[in-house]
């Protein structure tokens with residue numbers, strides 16, 4: 668299959684590209700800036716630098732690729748940035764997604780969209796696919812709006828909701844786990860929130876789940892996340908145990924003490940039973956994911 672992947676320079680996107688290449692697909696990786704990967708020796712790999720919120724360059728990219736499948740991972744993915752730069756967040760996360768859908772329509776591409784547990788309000792927790800979105804941040808609102816556009820698409824779509832992705836970056840940005848491991852190793856004082864609940868997702872599991880959807884072209888909404896629910900402080904404690912460091916300076920705080928810019932769902936977390944039954948999704952435990960991330 669010819670697969671067009673957006674956000675390929677990103678933390679998650681780089682793993683999606685690696686997995687699809689390993690599965691033998693022809694991968695057209697795209698990002699706004701230049702290729703950061705070392706995949707260019709692979710005959711099934713091409714890189715296209717394109718801003719998906721620019722209709723003209725995107726039209727040329729699609730005319731060149733004519734993809735069977737689009738995996739749209741690109742986004743303005745930091746909730747605090749989205750809260751303060753809301754027009755940029757809308758242009759990237761909503762308008763950009765609509766531009767991709769309009770171009771995909773011309774080639775009847777199957778469309779896979781990366782979404783988030785941040786579309787929920789965090790009152791209930793452990794959300795199922797059929798639960799009603801009610802975002803508490805502008806980032807979450809842009810992803811909910813983009814989901815609505817994807818659901819109008821007529822040539823086959825899947826929405827992959829995930830949460831708190833972690834792992835060893837290939838070349839994309841770091842993540843909470845790699846950041847906190849550094850604070851623990853270097854004994855830096857750091858306050859970590861202990862009243863938010865998340866289902867941390869090992870990045871290779873997420874890429875595997877997406878690869879299963881690419882292979883089967885299974886339509887619908889899927890929660891692809893980890894199987895354990897923890898607070899970020901509990902995760903930090905597990906990181907310290909995994910590193911065998913007890914004299915670290917990580918301290919628990921409440922979300923009100925942390926004073927994050929964007930509001931985040933208190934009880935996040937995604938129920939993954941549908942992915943387990945429909946996609947044969949089998950995520951590792953958080954401790955297994957940590958070992959792979961920290962080794």
Ligand SMILES: NC(=O)C1=CN([C@@H]2O[C@H](COP(=O)(O)OP(=O)(O)OC[C@H]3O[C@@H](n4cnc5c(N)ncnc54)[C@H](OP(=O)(O)O)[C@@H]3O)[C@@H](O)[C@H]2O)C=CC1
Nearest residue numbers: 674676677678679698699700718719741742744783831832
């Ligand atoms: N990481 C997480 O914990 C979670 C992530 N998600 C979702 O998963 C997806 C991937 O997240 P993640 O890998 O962490 O994000 P990153 O911030 O690591 O990567 C985002 C990517 O999007 C690209 N991008 C942004 N704007 C544009 C644009 N206008 N045109 C082209 N490319 C653009 C960036 O390109 P460049 O670097 O070249 O500028 C970058 O490659 C996102 O949709 C995010 O919302 C959902 C839940 C949790």
Ligand SMILES: Cc1cn([C@H]2C[C@H](O)[C@@H](COP(=O)(O)OP(=O)(O)O[C@H]3O[C@@H](C)C(=O)[C@@H](O)[C@H]3O)O2)c(=O)[nH]c1=O
Nearest residue numbers: 744746783784785829830831832843858859860863899
């Ligand atoms: C910076 C900072 C964060 N934290 C906590 C807040 C948060 O719960 C956790 C992770 O913070 P981050 O800013 O890395 O991630 P955050 O933006 O909270 O994570 C979100 O990312 C986007 C893309 C999503 O879609 C969500 O699913 C979720 O993964 O760390 C602290 O406890 N102390 C700190 O000083």
